[in-house]
Amino acid sequence: MLLDSHFQPIYSLAHRRTVGMEALLRATEAGQALSPLQVYERYIRRDERVALDLAVCEAHCRRYADMPQQQPRWLFLNVDAMTLSDAKQACELGRIISDSGIAPQRVVLEVLEQAIELDARLIEGVATLREQGCLLAIDDFGVGHSNLDRVCSLEPDFVKFDRNLLRSAVTQQRTRNLLSRLVRLMHEIGALVVVEGVETDSDVVVALDSGCDLVQGFYVARPSAVPDADTLITPRLDAKWDELMNREMLRRKLNRRQLELSRQAFVQTAIALMQGSEFRFAAQPMMALPDVIRCFLLDDEGRQKGPNLNVRQLSEADTLRFAPIEDTTGAVWSRRSYFQHAIDQPGVLYMSEPYLSMTDTRTCVTLSMSIEIDEAMHVLCADVLLPR
Structure with a gap:
């Protein structure tokens, strides 16, 4: 041998x-x-x-x-x-x-x-x-x-x-x-x-x-x-890196456009709430966007006020699967970064890092802002899907 x-x-x-x-x-x-x-x-x-x-x-x-x-x-x-x-x-x-x-x-x-x-x-x-x-x-x-x-x-x-x-x-x-x-x-x-x-x-x-x-x-x-030798290896990998970067630039461009539309609609919703509109009416600009999953409102301690306003409905099978966690009324989200950042900087729009939603296990980002409604501090939140 x-x-x-x-x-x-x-x-x-x-x-x-x-x-x-x-x-x-x-x-x-x-x-x-x-x-x-x-x-x-x-x-x-x-x-x-x-x-x-x-x-x-x-x-x-x-x-x-x-x-x-x-x-x-x-x-x-x-x-x-x-x-x-x-x-x-x-x-x-x-x-x-x-x-x-x-x-x-x-x-x-x-x-x-x-x-x-x-x-x-x-x-x-x-x-x-x-x-x-x-x-x-x-x-x-x-x-x-x-x-x-x-x-x-x-x-x-x-x-x-x-x-x-x-x-x-x-x-x-x-x-x-x-x-x-x-x-x-x-x-x-x-x-x-x-x-x-x-x-x-x-x-x-x-x-x-x-x-x-x-x-x-x-x-x-x-x-x-x-x-x-690297004279053979590097050109092969550089070509793929350039391809990936071009794809990433396009994805980021789409993300920026989508998130800008979400921000504009979010601000409209916040203004309507501060002016006294009912939540389900104030949230209509957000609910009209195709990539928004849901909107919800928290009090100053991070406790959810009322149910989610859901845009993207789950299938009947998934509704049954996630039924135990579907109702989030009264849930406390005070440990979430989107709540903490909003409370720390009132009036500033914050976007979280992507994370797994506790409501239906979809990956999303959350937009949040601390606003005053009827002389009490609240945090407006919206879960948004990111394009792949």
Whole structure:
């Protein structure tokens, strides 16, 4: 059996250049290619698996050290959790890295998220290599039963999202929204996000739109003994970035137009209320807009006065599904940002960030303004859908 190393670029969207290389095992036997899984399945005993893992890492390091280095880049090494869970073998891996001539600070150790068990041995092994300077990446996050507590406890420098998460985000809007939120969540725990499996035009657009930091996949560059240079990679991604920006500019233009119409109608409603008009009549300018979902009125403590004025009615099936939360009369919305901002700045129109409505689980923004009605402070609110 012949073993070899190929490398796949990991590309920074912000820097517009390759910032890392993932080392990948390539094996052949009698002229037939073997997958890494087929290779490792031949070594069942723990000591055999760990020995093979160390030998492969050593081969990757030596091969990578021999490659011409024009800019500083990370070397991403796939390491079996069993290797890291053995303090002695973790130290041996550290020695292999040092002997190769690669600075430990340039090595990122990839561990499969599903293989992680938060026991003292694994944490000790990771700590040993981190003390030496190595970085840590959690690989294949988002596949199966991902565990945020498991990820947070190891405090990784990188989290690599599983390709199936990207596949789902391409075809399902909800998963696409979730992808962006997961990126922000990983940023909050201090990890950079790599989206793997970027292979098609649609994959690139979704990855770019997610706010991730780094991308990897066949669209960027295929694994190779001599991987593509940035002179080939960057023009491909720049073209997609320009396409996305043009689309985003059009979407923002439509949003601005829609929201401007909503603001104008909202102000008309507020003026009518302050002049003594009944709510259902005063709200007619807002209710006439196609993207307004509902209008409602709060007192100065955030308690809703009367029912919602609904514009966009739910289907009969959804009405039954959300019946327990349909009636919001007397509900207290004082913890919502749209109420707090309105109370803090009377007469100033506020627009919330997009959020999930508690009334019918649709994503919307809320326009709000604190106004005086019959010498008492009230907050006028309107939920508005944003175009996709």
